Amino acid sequence: MTTIERKKLVLVGNGMAGVRTIEHLLKLAPDRYDITIFGAEPHPNYNRIMLSSVLAGGVGMDEIVINDLDWYRGGGITLHMGQAVTMIDPRRRRVYAEGGIEEEYDELILATGSNAFILPVPGADKEGVIGFRDIKDCRTMQEASAKYKKAVVIGGGLLGLEAARGLLNLGMDVTVVHINEYLMERQLDRPASIMLQQELEKQGMKFLLKKQTEAVLGRQRAKGLLFKDGSMLEADLVVMAVGIRPNVELARRSGLDVNRGIVVDDHMRTSVPNIHAVGECAEHRGIAYGLVAPLYEQGAVLAKNLAGASADGYAGSVTSTKLKVSGVDVFSAGIFTEPEGARSLRYQDEIEGVYKKLVIRDDRLIGAVLFGETGEGPSLFxxxxxxxxxxxxxKELLLGLPAGAAAACGSGGGAARLEAMPGDEIVCGCNGVSKSEIVAAIGDGCTSLGAVKACTKASASCGGCKPLVEGLVQLYAGDAAVAVKEGICGCTGLSRDEIVAEIKRMGLKTVKEVMNVLDWNNEEGCSKCRPSLNYYLGMLWPAEYKDExxxxxxxxxxHANIQKDGTYSVIPRIYGGVTSPTELKRIAEVAEKFDVPLVKFTGGxxxxxxxxxxxxxxGVWEALDMPSGHGYGKALRTVKTCVGSTFCRFGTQDAMGMGVRLEKAFERMNAPAKVKLAVSGCPRNCAEATVKDFGVVAIDGGWELHVGGNAGVHVRATELLGVVKTDDEVEEWASAFLQYYRENATWNERTAPWVERVGLEHIKQVLASEDERKALHARLRDTLDRTVDPWKQIVNEPELRKNFERLPAAEVVSGSAADDGERKKEESA
Incomplete structure (x- = not known):
């Protein structure tokens, strides 16, 4: 039997477009290439569309990863993270990267993406002036929000508004500066833009329109903006979101034809043989696209060519945008202004916040804008x-009604529209999944929303296409469709409540046992279900279960947060924010001993x-000899306090004493999601207790207890649980509330959505029973009494410590159990 020699394929760029090309290629020709991928960022492939959610703190890095390390290993792909390619030698067919890495190639794909465009104005290089393009930018803004209060975002497009929303959620005073007279002029017409601006102003954003930036003010750090009309605006942080530019420097240095982007033909070939380009860095027929769907279409064409399959060339894309701008649904496609010879139909309801516009020429639809209600977007596109x-x-199309029903109020005809939808129409814009891919997955047995999501990634990002995906499942799975029900992940169709009930009923005691007995599709589980099962088992069997x-x-x-450069962030617990000279001295000595580059006060x-x-x-933890602050975990993070009656003339109760008591009572408490507490010494609420998971506010003669607050992506004020008189009652009610949350919330569900889901009145009814309240309190105490600070195990047990020090120097935050399995194999070898 003849063995076909595998060719060497190198991908420069670990982003969405390039890796999507590799995904297609592995399906078409899994044995044709040995694949090497270089990524400049120290992360696996992640969803850049979700960066605004990361910025606001509501989504972690692990939640926006598209392909984790298991995927690369499973495809036999060599991945170099944090290693930018610096040079290409087309004659020798070699690439050279940072760290002295060299790779030869038979075929090379450039998917270097784009860079944020920074306005060429005086002062643009000052500290505090950044773009908004990657995880590093998100972290810079998050750090700035903890220190500074006034931010300005230059650019009123989609990117600028998402950055502004994130900064607003981080507690900053945010002004959006835009050179045009209305927002998002590339996607919206004036009426829709005005409605959007009004909605965003309600959320707290400020706007300066028709303003052109002349200079960034300040000495070393930005202090504000000077505009061409002579006016000024004070700001501590300047975010430039005025557009992107294809990243073409590597291609230009390597002798490829470059205009605005890397010039490619209809088969995504560059001017140099065996070098291809795809994504935002590529320029096709004079156009460099910035939306996901066109980039995925390019990747599909390139993958077919590399696989040796016949493929029509890429002919360009008609673009559409369906997105959620700061909680507002927006859809735009085609030509939404009225060119010569065109006419338009409009529907506007300012009470409900709905606007629709269709642009028609020669009896054909050429453009559409939808605001507030966007369900008809895909069929219009x-x-x-x-x-x-x-x-x-x-009129039927404008109102979203079936033919002949323009005067009716119903919305039937949904199945007919889905059936008539072309197979190549993109249903999930975030992940570039077409209708035909979803239908094929359904035909292969994916008969629920969760299964389709696991198979195709449709609806796995922003979730805006979820109704369409559910509709397709109902239409094409027929009686086999699993309606509504969605498992905790793609490994199972079981919900959280069903899993917990079965663990109790059958007395299951290990993660492996749960997956085997409950018929997991993937016998190893995944990075979503394994942590949740680990938590549920620990919550149900605190005396018997050994944490995995x-x-x-x-x-x-x-027990530390990984940073972009592979180092870690260590946060010792400081109860209630109250410390001592001895404790401060110890932290300073540890920082000096281990050459810690930065010591920073946190928001907690x-x-x-x-x-x-x-x-x-x-060694750091041993020298500190302090408990972990669990800044990395789904656990009690902080108890924020003001100085209360101890020092403040307005204080009515000892806020610091109560904060320290609560933090010591609940430290080491694992939970379905992170938990934050705060104690304010008077109704002035300086500790911001009314946006915490559990907040305590002092009043004359007692304490108010507040629950279900959140200052993250979806800001939610707390609801009043009740009023108590004594310190003991505060701890008892807090303990009962937290334990009831621990026992009933789903994995990754913060208290804010949990309280909304189950209802405050239900929680009050449960906790009003003294017997139930004391039983909940006792169960939590029993769990915590059995829990040891995990760092004491590492520090005190030499073998554990030795194993820990052998771990690789860099590992991705979203590492799963499978990662550990592979690592153990490598170590034993």
């Missing part, structure tokens, strides 16, 4: 692409030691 005549159907470290994310296994009144090397972590 299909008509724009097909060029189908719509004479006589204009391999089922925790890397940050929790190392603690000290953060940033830049700690992985091999130094056991």
């Amino acid at each position: 299909s008509l724009i692409r097909s060029g189908e005549r719509i004479a006589g159907r204009e 470290k391999e089922s925790r994310f890397a940050n929790e296994r190392y 009144q603690r000290l953060d030691l940033l830049g700690v090397k992985k091999e130094d972590l056991p």
Whole structure:
């Protein structure tokens, strides 16, 4: 039997477009290439569309990863993270990267993406002036929000508004500066833009329109903006979101033809043989696209060519945008202004916040804008692409009604529209999943929303296409469709409540046992279900269950937060934000001993030691001799306090004493999601207790107890649980509430959505029973009494410490149990 020699394929760029190309290629020709991928960032492939959610703190890095390390290993792919390619030698067919890495190639794909465009104005290079393009930018803004209060975002497009929303959620005073007279002028017409601006102003954003930036003010750090009209605006942070530019420097240095982007033909070939380009860095027929769907279309064409399959060339894309701008649904496609010879139909309801516009020429739909209600977007986009005549159907299309029902109020015809949708129409814009891919997955047995999500990634990001995906499942799975029900992940169709009930009923005691007995599709589980099962088992059987470290994310296994450069952030617990000279001296000595580059106060009144090397972590904790602040875990993070009656003339109760008591009572408490508490010494609420999971506010003669607050992506004020008189009652009610939350919330569900889901009145009814309240309190105490600070195990047990120090120097935050399995194989070898 003849063995076909595998060719060498190198991908420069570990982003969405390039890796999507590799995904297609592995399906078409899994044995054709040995694949090497270089990524400049120290992360696996992640969803850049979700960066605004990361910025606001509501989504972690692990939640936006598209392909984790298991995927690369499973495809036999060599991945170099944090290693930018610096040079290409087309004659020798070699690439050269940072760190002295060299790779030869038979075929090379450039998917270098784009860079944020920074306005060329005086002062643009000052500290505090950044773009908004990657995880590093998110972290810079998050750090700035803890220190500064006034931010300005230059750019009123989608990117600028998402950055502004994130900064607003971080507690900053945010002004958006835009050179045009209305927002998002590339996607919206004036009426829709005005409605959007009004909605965003209600959320707290400020706007300066028709303003052109002249200079960034300040000496070393930005202090504000000077505009061409002579006016000024004070700001501590300047975010430039005025557009992107294709990253073409590597291609230009290597002798490829470059205009605005890397010039490619219809088969994504560059001017140099065996070098291809795809994504935002590529320029096709004079156009460089910035939306996901066109980039995925390019990747599909390139993958077919590399696989040796016949493929039509890429002919360009008609673009559409369906997105959620700061909680507002927006859809735009085609030509939404009225060119010569065109006419338009509009529907506007300012009370409900709905606007619709269709642009028609020669009885064909050429453009559409939807605001507030966007469900008809995909079907309208299909008509724009097909060029189908719509004479006589204009009003039905505008109102989203079936033919002949323009005067009715129903919304039937959904199945017919889904059936008529072309197979190549993109249903999930975030992940570039077409209708035909979803239908094929359904035909292969994916008969629920969760299964389709696991198979195709449709609806796995923003979730805006979820109704369409559910509709397709109902239509094409027929009686086999699993309606509504969605499992905790793609490994199972069981819900959280069903899993917990079965664990109780059958007395299941290990993660492996649960997966085997409950018929998991994937016998090893995944990075979503393993941590949740680990938590549920520990919550149900505190006396018997031994925590599975391999089922925790890397940050929790190392008890520190991994940083972009592979170092770690260590946060010791400082109870209630109250410390002492002895404690401060010890932290300072540890920082000096281990050459910690940065010591920073956190928003939770603690000290953060940033830049700690992985091999130094056991020594750092041993020298600190302080409990972990669990800044990495789904656990009690902080109890924020004001000085209360101890010093403040307005204080009515001892806020610091209560805060310290609560933090000592609940430290080491694992939970379905992170938990934050606060204690304010008077109704002035300086500790911001009314946006915490559990907040305590002092009043004359007692304490108010508040629950279900959140200052993250979706800001939610607390609801009043009740009023108590004594300190003991505060701890008892807090303990009962937290334990009831621990026992009933789903994995990753914060108290804010949990309280909304189950209802405050239900929680009050449960806790009003003294017997139930004391029983909940006792169960939590029993659990915590059995829990040891995990760092004491690492520090005190030499073998554990030795194993820890052998771990690789860099590991991704979203590491799963499978990662550990592979690592153990490598170590034993």
